[in-house]
Amino acid sequence: MTTIEILSTWIGAFITLCCFSFLYKDNPFYRFAESLFVGVSAGYYLSVVYFHQVLKPNLLAKLWPSFFNTGEAANMAPDYWLIIPGILGCLMLLRFSQKLAWVSRFTVAFVMGVSTGLTIVTSTQQYLIPQIAKAIKPIFIYGQLGQSLSNLVLVVGSIACLFYFFFSTEHKGPFYGNLAKIGIWFLMISFGASFGATVMGRISLLIGRFTFLLKNWLHIIQ
Numbered sequence: 465m466t467t468i469e470i471l472s473t474w475i476g477a478f479i480t481l482c483c484f485s486f487l488y489k490d491n492p493f494y495r496f497a498e499s500l501f502v503g504v505s506a507g508y509y510l511s512v513v514y515f516h517q518v519l520k521p522n523l524l525a526k527l528w529p530s531f532f533n534t535g536e537a538a539n540m541a542p543d544y545w546l547i548i549p550g551i552l553g554c555l556m557l558l559r560f561s562q563k564l565a566w567v568s569r570f571t572v573a574f575v576m577g578v579s580t581g582l583t584i585v586t587s588t589q590q591y592l593i594p595q596i597a598k599a600i601k602p603i604f605i606y607g608q609l610g611q612s613l614s615n616l617v618l619v620v621g622s623i624a625c626l627f628y629f630f631f632s633t634e635h636k637g638p639f640y641g642n643l644a645k646i647g648i649w650f651l652m653i654s655f656g657a658s659f660g661a662t663v664m665g666r667i668s669l670l671i672g673r674f675t676f677l678l679k680n681w682l683h684i685i686q
Contacts, residue, residue: 479497480676481493526542528542627643628643
């Protein structure tokens, strides 16, 4: 192994042990690893992702194509109307000023209004309508008992969950109360399955860290 590889392995092992130290209690080593992770992530996203993948191609390369583009793209005509969103973006930097922080509210209001309008349409077309279409199933299919049972569970679960989230009426009574309780069961099963999948993903990461410590750092396993 080269010196760089050995050094990176020891640094990775040290940071990993700093993170594991939180299992004992909150301590300066864990806070150092946490601050390092947040700082490096923020610097990476700001310099690599936000600038090179968002700001540069969507604003700077279109305002000054001859400076930020190469080839045929450098001869494109500048889109000067992008100065308006550029100014709105610069107004967000006024959040660092106590006296002029209120000016950034114009940008926040504009972004929230446009984003909400676009999100409602997009979510309705991509999520709400397809989910409604998939929930409309025939409850009984002749000769297919398993599929009929699956469709019955889907329809009953969808209706029960909708009744649970209907808060205009109190969840009482033999029909409405029991149907809302069934909705709770369906929700808990769904949340439990999602949480279980998340835990399994974290366990895979934990196994990877232990493998790194025992194989790459301590060379206990091959």
